[in-house]
Amino acid sequence: QLQLQESGPGLVKPSETLSLTCTVSGGSISSSSYYWGWIRQPPGKGLEWIGSIYYSGSTYYNPSLKSRVTISVDTSKNQFSLKLSSVTAADTAVYYCARSGATIFGVVIIPNWFDPWGQGTLVTVSS
Amino acid sequence: EIVLTQSPATLSLSPGERATLSCRASQSVSSYLAWYQQKPGQAPRLLIYDASNRATGIPARFSGSGSGTDFTLTISSLEPEDFAVYYCQQGLRVTFGQGTKVEIK
Numbered sequence: 001q002l003q004l005q006e007s008g009p010g011l012v013k014p015s016e017t018l019s020l021t022c023t024v025s026g027g028s029i030s031s032s033s034y035y036w037g038w039i040r041q042p043p044g045k046g047l048e049w050i051g052s053i054y055y056s057g058s059t060y061y062n063p064s065l066k067s068r069v070t071i072s073v074d075t076s077k078n079q080f081s082l083k084l085s086s087v088t089a090a091d092t093a094v095y096y097c098a099r100s101g102a103t104i105f106g107v108v109i110i111p112n113w114f115d116p117w118g119q120g121t122l123v124t125v126s127s
Numbered sequence: 128e129i130v131l132t133q134s135p136a137t138l139s140l141s142p143g144e145r146a147t148l149s150c151r152a153s154q155s156v157s158s159y160l161a162w163y164q165q166k167p168g169q170a171p172r173l174l175i176y177d178a179s180n181r182a183t184g185i186p187a188r189f190s191g192s193g194s195g196t197d198f199t200l201t202i203s204s205l206e207p208e209d210f211a212v213y214y215c216q217q218g219l220r221v222t223f224g225q226g227t228k229v230e231i232k
Contacts (some may be wrong), residue, residue, distance in 0.1 A: 008147035112218035113161035
């Protein structure tokens, strides 16, 4: 059974870079059938997609966060990672990693639905 | 950006009743629409993908329909464990709706 687990600091100072890693177990991150994504949820609010990465390294990012986000993949460790720079209090949220279905759309492969999800990790931005 | 608008914001129903949740897209997303259930303190769970396909292990009382811009999630007969928040999500350039809370009347 595929499982995902987020790890990283729970507290980040304003203006610094948030760094999280998602470790995948029970399956290979190198499958051509899936993307791997990050989604966040501020306390008491809805879900916001951050971005997704294919095993080849191809990425899609939320346009509203694109200038501050980097997602990378390490197939040797079966992990993918998130870096979000110049954080503010507005970036305080539960951060989830998830597997994403890869769908052929015209001549490109795009991330689609998300399943399964990690349990999530709360990251607080505060000095 | 494709905006997803869910309605109603809150649905108050009793166990055994039928729930009908709506998700409208600001432009066509074909059938690239998924539905999730989220309970307090838990990660979202995929219920429906590609508008009408039930995910693995999801009970048959959950069904999805629609294409283009208008989609519906139906719970045929609410069980006590179905009271939760439901989100729709489109897969062309991923965005989520704001959620519908299904609460006990």
